[in-house]
Amino acid sequence: MTAFETWLAMGGYAAFVWPAYAVAAGVLGGLALWSWRRHRRSGEVLAHLQGQFGARE
Amino acid sequence: MLTRLANPARFMRVSGTLLPWFGGASAVVLALGLVWSLVIAPPDYQQGESVRIMFVHVPAAWMALSVYLLIAVASGVALVARHPLAEIAAQAAAPVGAAFTLVCLATGSLWGRPMWGTWWVWDARLTSVLVLFFLYLGYIALVNAFDDSSRGARAGSLLALVGVVNLPIIKFSVDWWNTLHQPASVLRLGGPSIDKSLLLPLLVMAAGFALLFVWLLFLRMRTALNERKARALSLYGEPAARRGDSAPARSPGLATGPR
Numbered sequence: 001m002t003a004f005e006t007w008l009a010m011g012g013y014a015a016f017v018w019p020a021y022a023v024a025a026g027v028l029g030g031l032a033l034w035s036w037r038r039h040r041r042s043g044e045v046l047a048h049l050q051g052q053f054g055a056r057e
Numbered sequence: 058m059l060t061r062l063a064n065p066a067r068f069m070r071v072s073g074t075l076l077p078w079f080g081g082a083s084a085v086v087l088a089l090g091l092v093w094s095l096v097i098a099p100p101d102y103q104q105g106e107s108v109r110i111m112f113v114h115v116p117a118a119w120m121a122l123s124v125y126l127l128i129a130v131a132s133g134v135a136l137v138a139r140h141p142l143a144e145i146a147a148q149a150a151a152p153v154g155a156a157f158t159l160v161c162l163a164t165g166s167l168w169g170r171p172m173w174g175t176w177w178v179w180d181a182r183l184t185s186v187l188v189l190f191f192l193y194l195g196y197i198a199l200v201n202a203f204d205d206s207s208r209g210a211r212a213g214s215l216l217a218l219v220g221v222v223n224l225p226i227i228k229f230s231v232d233w234w235n236t237l238h239q240p241a242s243v244l245r246l247g248g249p250s251i252d253k254s255l256l257l258p259l260l261v262m263a264a265g266f267a268l269l270f271v272w273l274l275f276l277r278m279r280t281a282l283n284e285r286k287a288r289a290l291s292l293y294g295e296p297a298a299r300r301g302d303s304a305p306a307r308s309p310g311l312a313t314g315p316r
Contacts, residue, residue, distance in 0.1 A: 007096070010106040010107075010109070011100060011105045011106035011107075012105070012106075013105060013106045013107040013109075013171055016107055016110065016167045016168065016170060016171050017106060017107060017109050017110055017167075019167055020109075020110040020113055020114070020163070020164040020167040020168065021091075021095070021113060023160060023163045023164060023167070024113040024117065024160045024164060027156050027159055027160050027163075028156060028157075028160065028269065031152065031153065031156045031273065032269070032272075032273060035273055035276050035277050035280070036276060038277075038280050039276050039277070039279060039280040039283075042279075042280045042283035042284050042287065043283055045283070045284075045287050046283045046284075046286055046287045046290070049287050049290040049291055050290065053290060053294055
């Protein structure tokens with residue numbers, strides 16, 4: 001086994017270590033992506049409305 | 058500092074400046090923490106490589122508790138001082154806290170299987186953290202359950218305050234009851250009992266999670282303020298929105314407001 005394969009095998013705990021990190025990355029990354037998109041959209045909607053009402057901001 | 062920030066317009070300015078810094082810092086610290094946790098840190102003498110699960114499990118648990126405490130404090134401020142920014146902060150933090158709790162439960166389960174021989178056990182620590190997860194979900198559901206958003210926010214604030222009794226139960230469950238879950242090894246009297254080679258990456262990951270939380274909190278609070286302002290603008294036209302009024306959900310002059 002190469003050093004990389006040894007590392008991937010995690011001393012036999014690969015089936016538990018990697019899913020743990022995947023769940024953390026998936027849940028937190030997903031939340032971050034969703035929050036970021038919603039933030040951008042809310043800014044666009046507000047800018048559009050402010051343009052409609054001629055607000056200077 | 059807090060009272061000065063507690064003005065929505067000023068909050069938007071300050072958070073807009075800080076947002077990229079917190080985002081960048083959390084990315085850098087989390088990247089460092091991941092390399093340290095997965096490559097540099099040595100395997101535990103008893104648990105072997107499975108101890109690496111700790112580096113996400115424990116910081117997620119700390120965040121799950123801290124974020125709930127923040128929601129409870131913000132809810133108390135919202136109920137007493139009626140400040141809209143406190144409600145917005147609590148509501149913005151809730152999904153983030155729920156996500157950390159979910160990560161804590163899932164990674165704990167993945168760690169329990171090889172170390173304890175079971176995915177789940179109804180001991181006091183695991184059960185009280187599951188209750189915390191349901192408190193988060195209940196808070197989010199309750200806040201969104203009312204047509205009148207201010208009533209939803211009040212009900213949610215009350216639930217958040219009542220649920221705070223669960224926090225000491227979680228923290229001390231491992232001392233009060235005979236649990237399968239191990240007692241505290243970092244936040245304990247007499248200092249951490251965990252070796253420095255494992256403690257340092259743990260603290261780096263915890264810092265990364267905390268920075269990520271602040272970034273998400275600011276991002277989600279800004280989103281809520283943008284949405285409130287957009288709603289006020291579309292309901293009442295510009296003058297009301299400029300005063301920073303948040304529109305009540307039911308109002309008589311929906312279509313005929315001043316333009």
